[in-house]
Amino acid sequence: MTYAPIPAPVRNMNASADMRWRHLYWHLVKSKGFVTDPANAPLVQALSRIGWTSRFTGEAGAGLDFLHMHREMIAHVDMMLASMGDPNWPRVTGWAAIPPGSSDPDWPEPAIPNLNDLSAWPPNKRRAISAIAEARSPAIRRENLAIAQALRDPAVLGQDGFTLDQLGYRIEVTVHNWMHNRFAAAPPDDGQDLSPANDWLGDPFSSHVNDYFWKLHGWIDDCIGLWELAQGEISADFSGAWVPPNEAPPLDVLLGATGSSADQRKLRARFSFPRFFETTETELRDVIREIGI
Numbered sequence: 665m666t667y668a669p670i671p672a673p674v675r676n677m678n679a680s681a682d683m684r685w686r687h688l689y690w691h692l693v694k695s696k697g698f699v700t701d702p703a704n705a706p707l708v709q710a711l712s713r714i715g716w717t718s719r720f721t722g723e724a725g726a727g728l729d730f731l732h733m734h735r736e737m738i739a740h741v742d743m744m745l746a747s748m749g750d751p752n753w754p755r756v757t758g759w760a761a762i763p764p765g766s767s768d769p770d771w772p773e774p775a776i777p778n779l780n781d782l783s784a785w786p787p788n789k790r791r792a793i794s795a796i797a798e799a800r801s802p803a804i805r806r807e808n809l810a811i812a813q814a815l816r817d818p819a820v821l822g823q824d825g826f827t828l829d830q831l832g833y834r835i836e837v838t839v840h841n842w843m844h845n846r847f848a849a850a851p852p853d854d855g856q857d858l859s860p861a862n863d864w865l866g867d868p869f870s871s872h873v874n875d876y877f878w879k880l881h882g883w884i885d886d887c888i889g890l891w892e893l894a895q896g897e898i899s900a901d902f903s904g905a906w907v908p909p910n911e912a913p914p915l916d917v918l919l920g921a922t923g924s925s926a927d928q929r930k931l932r933a934r935f936s937f938p939r940f941f942e943t944t945e946t947e948l949r950d951v952i953r954e955i956g957i
């Protein structure tokens with residue numbers, strides 16, 4: 665790789681337990697599939713007791729939450745970068761254009777041996793591996809690049825009634841999930857590893873430790889400015905966005921006060937391998953129809 669890595673103090677800050685659990689909980693509580701799965705009830709209840717309840721992806725307002733929270737993450741990292749004086753990373757700068765091919769000289773899709781042979785993978789990694797393989801398939805690549813282009817097009821962004829909330833939702837379930845999966849390397853053995861080496865892009869516990877995260881979320885954040893211009897130079901209003909609680913204790917601490925030990929063991933086992941971002945076929949089709957491509 666030829667690009668300069670993000671300065672180590674920033675990477676280490678992102679790799680801290682607090683940042684990891686915060687980013688993971690934020691994504692978990694907005695996933696309807698996760699929250700309504702009875703197996704997750706002890707965790708969902710413990711999170712809810714300390715204020716971690718949000719709108720689900722697809723519900724009104726959740727797209728605004730998505731844009732706002734990641735904008736806050738960028739602002740937090742930007743503050744630290746400003747104090748570092750690294751000429752390669754004065755601030756988070758998104759991709760001007762998403763690298764279209766698999767072997768971009770600076771931002772390639774990380775090589776994964778046996779990507780198309782699920783039998784070569786342990787069962788707990790197979791869903792993640794097939795999500796990555798699908799994200800790199802020619803059809804899905806073509807479709808998401810077309811969506812990405814439309815979501816930067818003034819004619820699309822300027823449509824009457826195209827809200828900031830819709831922009832967030834449409835990006836989240838298409839280009840965002842696609843980029844996370846597409847640029848992910850092979851999943852780690854221990855998704856809960858706290859070392860900075862655990863920067864797997866497919867899981868919110870580790871994705872923000874990865875330099876690609878800041879390029880792709882920078883690209884997403886820039887869409888907000890393009891939307892503001894296309895809508896007639898209005899400015900984005902995030903006053904209705906959900907603000908998560910300050911507290912984000914590790915899973916063990918969170919469950920310590922509430923879950924039985926059997927519950928804890930089961931949940932810990934579920935969390936020991938990585939999760940990843942999923943978009944349903946229906947979500948993808950609906951967005952393509954809504955933006956008119």
Ligand SMILES: [Cu+2]
Pocket residue numbers: 687691734868
């Ligand atoms: Cu995120």
